[in-house]
Amino acid sequence: MTTDLQGLVLKGVTKVYRQELGHGSYGSIYAVKYCGTICAAKEIILVEGLGEVEIQQTVESFIMECYQCSTLRHPNVIQFLGIYYPSATAGSVQERMRLPVMVMEMMADSLTSLVDKHEKIPLHMKYSIVHDVSLGLCYLHNHDPPIVHRDLSPSNILLTAHHVAKISDIGLAKVLMADYRMIMADTTEIVDLKSPESLGDDPIYGPPTDVFSFGGILLYTFNQLWPRPIRQVHFDPILKKKVTLSEVERRQQHLDKMIEDGEMLISLVEECLDDDPAVRPPIVAVCEKIEVSKDAVYMKESIQDTITLHQQSKQMRSEIGRLKSENYHLRLSSTRSVPLLNGVTELSEETLGDTDTSKLRIEAPPLIPALITGRYYIKWTQLADLPAPMYRAFATVQNKKVYIAGGTSPVDYAMHRVFVYDINTDRWDQLPPSGYHHGIPHIIGCKLALIGGCLSTAMQRTNKVSTFDETNQTWTSYYPDLLSARSTPGVVTHLENVIVAGGRAGDDTAVAQDDIEVFNWIENSHWRKVSINLPVPMWSFTPIIADDYLVIVGYSAGSAMKRYTGSYKIPVTNITNEPQKNSSKSNKKKTKWTTITSAPHWSTALVSNSFPLMAVGGQNYNGTPTSDIKMYDECDKSWRTMASLSSARTDVAVAAVSDNAIIAIGGFTKAGSVANALSSSLTTVELGQVQLLH
Incomplete structure (x- = not known):
């Protein structure tokens, strides 16, 4: 031996x-x-x-x-x-x-000990633990040959110091025969977690035995209470006789309690606790369902953390502003001097005389002095060309990948495709056709979505929100449809809310819309219209969120193809927090928009997540394409040139790929007719990195 x-x-x-x-x-x-x-x-x-x-x-x-x-x-x-x-x-x-x-x-703890020591285990930790256990069971059940644990309980689920769960005590686990079934003598397994088929005189053990025990562990972990079932034989006062309860009915009080933390897993627990072992799901399916629920919970908690940090940041900025104000007044009372815009550098109490101090304006420093004074520049690096020329497209970024769609191209297939660029490999690929073109690519809850657009075979607008399934490489309807069909709308996300505004409406027309829809992707409810409309009808524009404001710099495209150069802003909470109201009152809400200043150019592109605002390229008001990259100076209320593109172009797609780098894609170099735009559209892709001048 x-x-x-x-x-x-x-x-x-x-x-x-x-x-x-x-x-x-x-x-x-x-x-x-x-x-x-x-x-x-x-x-x-x-x-x-x-x-x-x-x-x-x-x-x-x-x-x-x-x-x-x-x-x-x-x-x-x-x-x-x-x-x-x-x-x-x-x-x-x-x-x-x-x-x-x-x-x-050596392990640090057990699941039993963890539950005993903590009154309330964080929800993400509960999901992590049960997901770890399901992965361990997947491994055992799919081992060659398969292994059934037979003694799965909270006491033999051990945890590392970082709460990674591991299955232990394999002493009673048995290797299955070729028929994937095994009949053996009784074990020491805790009765409350034992499956019905393992309680008979000739107990039968197989993978469904562990699945049943795992259902009890789910109840124990999320409720933090031992899932003791009620008696199997129950007297029914209505029928006035004894009835036999199912395993699910015996634990109904524990299932009801799961609504507090594990609501998404209640149906899964019911399947695991089914009396019939043949009906219980295989552990692989159990693991997949837990993973989907875990990801949703993690994302929801992440967004909630973001919201909390956002609120704390606002409070901190408010406190900083208050302290600066107090500091200024303290210095003013002690020195009696203040910098002015009229050239006077110092003003003392003796020289004030009869001056009306209420008309004196305090000069504030530039918001980003380094950029505006020119101590930085943008260095451009040529990247792999876009697979087809495109202009008036839109880009979105996730996990070092840039997705571009929604544009116009002389190459027909390019309009119906979503192109994806991998920053790490400097390579472009094409995603399968979605069936629509002129839809806006956007990341909703870590999923790539194509919002609105037109049918590929006609100019009929759609209200579809198509989501890309990376596993199956197909487009699906994961999120609800928009209320109104539209193409090339403005799209932006603020925390858990997706805002879709404007866009083209109708069939084979250039009619622009001015309505706004909002969708809370965490609650996954439905889109709702808000009573606040855009200041003017707009399409093909880039709204952004800057300092808690929704900002738009775009142009209108009504039947006369008019272009407007206005820039507008509104507190984003006015859009996201507003309850649905009667549309007849919408015109009264337009006054809530604040005009910032004129746009620096026509057909310019705003860089998302940029504050102050940064506009790239476009056309001068005389119709000439420009290479200017302009920054909005909050102090002077004006646009200042801070850098340049490598070449003049308009309707370029831009996206921020890091804190100090943007990517510029396509565009066209000749203004004027559609023919000029098509003939001069570009495949050029460049990475611009902000660098310090020495």
């Missing part, structure tokens, strides 16, 4: 003399040191007076566990390191049998 384990024997293992860590399926667990690392050791405890047959069976089962664990390698299954032979008292059973001790990685 000893020679069978020689390949697993560890040298230099010493016992750490401290209290016992716990008990496993065979005996006590204590700490040992191996190669300078503290590990957990599990030994066999044999009671004096046992018969040789019982001892032999126990030791053989223990050795089988050692062999079985030595083949398992998964981050969510406890790691077996080997065995060692401790010294034993002379004449004892341990010495006579020379019993091995199993050495495993």
